[in-house]
Amino acid sequence: MRKLLLIPLLLLIVTSCKEGTKEDITLPGSSGNTNKILAVVKANDWEGKIGDEIRTVFGEHQVGLPQPETLLSVSQIDPSGYKGFIKNSKAILILKKGKDEDISIERNKYADPQIIVHASAKDEEGLINLINSRGKEIIKIFQEEDIKFIQNIFRKQRLDESKFKTIQNLGLSVVIPERYKLVDDTGDFLWLRQHLKSGIARGDGSNNILVYSVPLEEGMDVADNISAMRDAIGEKYIPGSKEGMYMITEAAYTPHTYEVKFNGKQAYETRGKWEVKNDFMAGPFLNYTIVDKENNRLVVFEGFTYAPSVNKRNFIFELEAIAKTLKIK
Known part of the structure; x- marks a missing residue:
């Protein structure tokens, strides 16, 4: 009789252990590439x-x-x-x-x-x-x-953003992986670059991140001014190999601009092509222009890629993932 009473108790213990371990199972890592x-x-x-x-x-x-x-x-x-x-x-x-x-x-x-x-x-x-x-x-x-x-x-690979004057001065937070290296940090303009290590672009190709702000003028049509703002920044901070060369929005290709919400703020997402004026360098860019009315400014995060002869979708997608971590403190 005593043995019979023990059987339901043992079954209950075994069942409980099974239910507990099911929740604690470690799943294998998934396979497959982005996109x-x-x-x-x-x-x-x-x-x-x-x-x-x-x-x-x-x-x-x-x-x-x-x-x-x-x-x-x-x-x-x-x-x-x-x-x-x-x-x-x-x-x-x-x-x-x-x-x-x-x-x-x-x-x-x-x-x-x-x-x-x-x-x-x-x-x-x-x-x-x-x-x-x-x-x-x-x-x-x-x-x-x-x-x-x-x-x-x-x-898990995050750069220490406290080292960058521009990020601190603009009051921003953004997750940028440590493989991006500093090109320029003026306090108003930040440029980081990652050298790509795949495809034909090996050694030459790069992903680039720009962070800066511009004043928000009263009555300003932000969407219509994004290309002009980009070109002004390019002329000031992103020179080509010779005098008179600098990065601009490609004249032959009209960028696509969409109004979006960016961490709760009005913003504009622009996708298009850049080129170096009077040179043959070119590639795609992704620009987020965020309307920061509280501080009467536009905060800009831009990523652009230079990777001749290889596909660039995943490079731009990586820049999008970084951009979407940006927050105004």
């Missing part, structure tokens, strides 16, 4: 109308780059092959048939960090409609997750 997703979809759907819609929506080109590059790179695997280490992919889109036309999100299910977006609809037509109507939303979900991923890495 790349794995689509889990049947091969015949991938080759058909569903795949065509995915390639159309996810294959939209990123504005401001000198060569055509898609917002996201998508690879496909059949559901039958979605097993084992494949499930450890960092960004996964699963398309499946279901009752409701909707999307749902899972995080860190098989690996860490990981995001899985489930897109379901009752039939082929519904899936096509879902991708068409909510594709940009899905893209944003993946991109924001990649931004967080990059920022978490950079926080």
